[in-house]
Amino acid sequence: MLGILVLAPILVGVIAYVLSERLAKPLLFIFQVAFAAFAFSQFMAVKANGPIVWSTGGYEDGIALSLYADSISIFMVLMTAVFYIAFLVYAVNADYFKSKFYFLFMTLEGLMMGLYLSSDLFNIFVFLEVSTVVVAILIMINKEKQAIYDGMIYFFVNVIGSSFLLFGTGMLYRTFGLLDMRAISESMQHLDSAKSMILPYGMLMVTVSLKTAVTPLFSWLPKAHGTPSAPPVVSAVLSGLYIKSGVYLFIRFNEMFSPVIDMQTFFFWVGFITSVVGFMMALGQHDIKLILAYHTVSQIGLIMVGLNMASEIAFWGAVYHIFNHAIFKSTLFLTAGLIYHEYGTRDVYEIRGLFKRMPWVAAATALAILGITGAPFFNGSISKYMIAHGTYDYNVTIMLNIINLGTTMSFVKYATMLFGENTKGKRVKSDVFAVGASLVMGIASFFTGIFGEAMTLFLLNYEVHVNMDEYIQKGMVYVLMIVAGIGFYHGIIKHGGLITRIGHLELTFNGIITAMTGYFVVVVLFLNFIL
């Protein structure tokens, strides 16, 4: 039955492409709601009866191309299916919502489902490759000059990245004669020497690190997610959901190699550096879309830190942060789309008085900003609390606070848009559907925070107890952070200079590939060193 989750969105996309626009829109909505309900029923089934395996062709598990749903993957599936409803509602009246667009948009959903569910390495390669093509076309759907250039960089870099996965898969097949991740993981325990896994591990890690955009490899991300002319809903899907497929694959691949290879320290540091570099670059940007895009890099770094802390609560905190980040980052991209459409500029210093001009959009933005900075009662605070609980080491706590301070600083800058005088006169009316969808997403970031304990228990099957005293203490720290953030903003960031110059450093295409090769060499050398 899991095959339906992958196939149905693509089929419906094709049908909608053929139908006239008047018929296609209701079809897409009815389908998406039904699809989310189906994903929910599968989610409940996994919750009640444990993992589901769906093998094609009736072959036995391990040999067949199988789809496998356990608690993490079905959680990602449910998240994607539900968020897509909001995205479709947002885009329904937009001028780019044509047959070509929603066909690709729905196909991307099916491909993401495939990435989450597939247990077969070669299938993962196929899904990655096809989704790269789909995303590249979605980025340059307006055929504008900058968008085509950015789309081309995205496309080539990711195709080359996934060929590393194909090569690594070949090496694994050479050793084990298997392609199924769970089966490979089982037979890995009988391996004589862990050294033979160094090369395949390095290859696979290059691909997922590229997909998750960790430190030296993130140069493509701001180009792809922050392209000026790409539709806002595409940026929201890329930054909110699609990037998470890389994080998900990172979890899966490391689980697969866990019998022989443990690289948690390495990726902990990579995550931390990514986080710091991400917000440093975000501080120097003027373009609101680029601020958000670089900020995605920073948050992915935080998720990587949480995943690699060697503690259960931090791991699930990171998984919950995947969900939270999807909520608030999608909201921010969706509202950013409405804002720059209305103001005709993307410069953060020129947009002022949002609360007076577009009150509902401003409210949604404000909710999302509170979420992403980890304000008390918002969802970001719960997952950051969980990640912070993974350690008793004082230095690590300080490192997490540095990341939080960076987040706060860049969003103080972002939040200056909300206030000030409205320079251009009266309130304006935006599209009701678009505003409604962003507002619902914004409010969701509040409710998933208030009910954080219940949500983690329900969605992730992990029980977390928030200690009130400690939580209040974190709240105080948050207020201090805001004060410090405002101070930094007025003292340093506003004046630009060095920070702007750091923000505009970027790698050329050849630089990105060289960084990729360098990263591969570093991973392999490091593994040689520790094994």
Place this chain on the structure above:
Amino acid sequence: MDFITGEIVGILLFFIGLYGLMTKKSIIKTIMSMSIMESGIYLFYVTINYVPGSVPPIGQQGDAPFVDPVPSALMITAIVIGIGVTAIGLTMFMHYKQKHGITHWSRNRN
């Protein structure tokens, strides 16, 4: 010359392609290097665990060992994907060149 096997040549081709990608600024050469890299992978796959003297797994063939058909089946798929990807890359490049006259990767966001 025992060390010149398909696997070694495949690995070499992969890294030659990677070298081209790292050093060449021309977009068309990027696409060519990408194809070289992919051919390296195909060659690596089809020679995985090849035993000299083995036969295709069709029909009844006495006691000669069968070749593992899975890598070849995978490579058919990968070649098809590779052709598609190259075609899309070329389409993007042609569109870009004809509209804006740019053939090389540039340093700045223009």
